Amino acid sequence: MRSIKQRQTVGRVCLMLIFFFLLRIPSSRTDQETPVILKSLLPIVEGMKANESPDTYFPESLFEYINGAAEIYLSYDFKELIVAEYTKNDSSDSVAVEIYDMGNHKNSFGIYSAERYPDNEFLDLGTQGYMEEGALNFLVGRYYVKLLCYDCGERSDQWLHVFSEEIVNRAENKEGFPAYLQPFPKEGLITNTEKFILRNVMGYKFLHDGYVVSYEMKELSFDCFLIEGKNPDEATGMLNKYLDAKGADSVHKISLGFRIKDRYYHNIYIAQVNNILCGVMKIPDDFEEVGEEYLAKLIQSVKTLTH
Numbered sequence: 001m002r003s004i005k006q007r008q009t010v011g012r013v014c015l016m017l018i019f020f021f022l023l024r025i026p027s028s029r030t031d032q033e034t035p036v037i038l039k040s041l042l043p044i045v046e047g048m049k050a051n052e053s054p055d056t057y058f059p060e061s062l063f064e065y066i067n068g069a070a071e072i073y074l075s076y077d078f079k080e081l082i083v084a085e086y087t088k089n090d091s092s093d094s095v096a097v098e099i100y101d102m103g104n105h106k107n108s109f110g111i112y113s114a115e116r117y118p119d120n121e122f123l124d125l126g127t128q129g130y131m132e133e134g135a136l137n138f139l140v141g142r143y144y145v146k147l148l149c150y151d152c153g154e155r156s157d158q159w160l161h162v163f164s165e166e167i168v169n170r171a172e173n174k175e176g177f178p179a180y181l182q183p184f185p186k187e188g189l190i191t192n193t194e195k196f197i198l199r200n201v202m203g204y205k206f207l208h209d210g211y212v213v214s215y216e217m218k219e220l221s222f223d224c225f226l227i228e229g230k231n232p233d234e235a236t237g238m239l240n241k242y243l244d245a246k247g248a249d250s251v252h253k254i255s256l257g258f259r260i261k262d263r264y265y266h267n268i269y270i271a272q273v274n275n276i277l278c279g280v281m282k283i284p285d286d287f288e289e290v291g292e293e294y295l296a297k298l299i300q301s302v303k304t305l306t307h
Contacts, residue, residue: 038082041099041143043166047088048095048159054084072114073100076107076198086163092151095159099167100144105175106209110196112139118192126168127176136160141173180211180226180276183301185294188215201227202265202281206241215294220287224294226302227277235275242270242277256295259288269295273302 042054055065058080062070065081079101086095102108109127115137120130126145129138134156135148147163149156168174181194193214201210209228215221229235243251243258252259257271257278267283269291278298283291 038080038099038101041167041170042082042084042097043163043170045086045095045159045162045166048086048093049089051085051087054082057081057083073102073111076110077103078107078111079103093155093159094150094152095163096148096150097163097167098146100146102142102144104142105173106178106196107198108139108142108144109178110198112137112144113195116192118190120192122192125164126171126174129164131157131160136164138164138168140168140171141175143167143171178211179305180228181213183226183298183305184211184213184224185215185297185301188217190214190216201225204242204245206238217290220284220290222280222282222290222294224298225279225281226298227279229275229277232272232275235272235277239270239272239277254292256292256299259291267291271295271299273299274306276302276306278302 038056039054042050057065059074059078062073062078062081065083066073081101082099084097086097087093100108100111102111105127112128116130120132123129123131123136123138125136125138126140127138129136135146137144137146139145145164145167147160149159152159177194178196184194190213195212197210197212199205199208201207201212207227211226211228213224215224227235227238229238243260246260246262250261252261254269257269260268260270262268262281265281267285267288268279268281269283270277270279272278278295280291280294280298
């Protein structure tokens with residue numbers, strides 16, 4: 001059975017790998033109960049029957065199913081995938097189901113956010129879903145789900161919605177978006193550009209658990225980011241390593257934190273609030289006031305959230 005992923009555009013995955021230099025760090029297999037949990041999510045839909053026993057894949061075997069995209073899933077600590085295909089007895093209608101267990105809702109959002117586009121047709125389904133070229137992808141808790149209807153004609157949307165709603169209803173844990181998406185300023189925010197990067201934020205191995213959001217204001221485009229440390233000491237350590245990596249000549253102390261001159265990200269603004277590093281990047285020269293303004297907004301929002 002061919003992968004749904006192989007029938008969809010993989011360009012966004014390649015871009016994420018280029019920009020964030022994600023590493024393949026394999027995860028250990030989950031406990032013995034995990035296959036039972038995933039099987040319990042497979043839908044039972046009137047008029048449709050599963051063709052055969054579902055296939056399951058673990059970190060060490062994921063390449064057998066999505067060879068070209070397995071790296072990025074593994075970089076988000078992928079745990080297990082279950083794949084099933086359903087057909088209708090009296091027609092050619094066929095629905096393929098893929099359910100990826102990413103271990104927690106941050107990692108599932110991370111891989112989901114790496115594959116969506118801001119202009120997708122988004123749906124109020126689980127945490128969020130979107131339609132793309134006859135496929136329906138959605139997020140619910142720790143699970144990233146992909147559905148594709150074959151030879152369904154005008155019944156395609158109907159089947160996809162029936163299957164997706166059944167899976168959402170079966171999922172016990174329905175955690176929404178990660179909490180650290182809340183502090184990002186709303187003015188200028190490009191909706192549905194929020195991303196979570198588990199490792200190698202901005203290409204640095206010591207930066208992890210990063211949230212990045214894109215902004216646009218008139219002729220200015222830039223990003224805001226948050227990096228989550230386990231505690232204030234770890235956040236301080238990450239900040240110091242980052243400043244050292246940039247070099248003393250590029251780092252300038254400002255009232256809120258630091259401004260860094262960077263070859264790729266222009267002006268970067270960064271400050272620490274408890275266990276969180278707040279930042280703004282891609283600020284061109286002559287727009288420094290925007291960088292400081294958004295850094296100040298992030299600092300205040302994070303203080304409010306953490307207190």
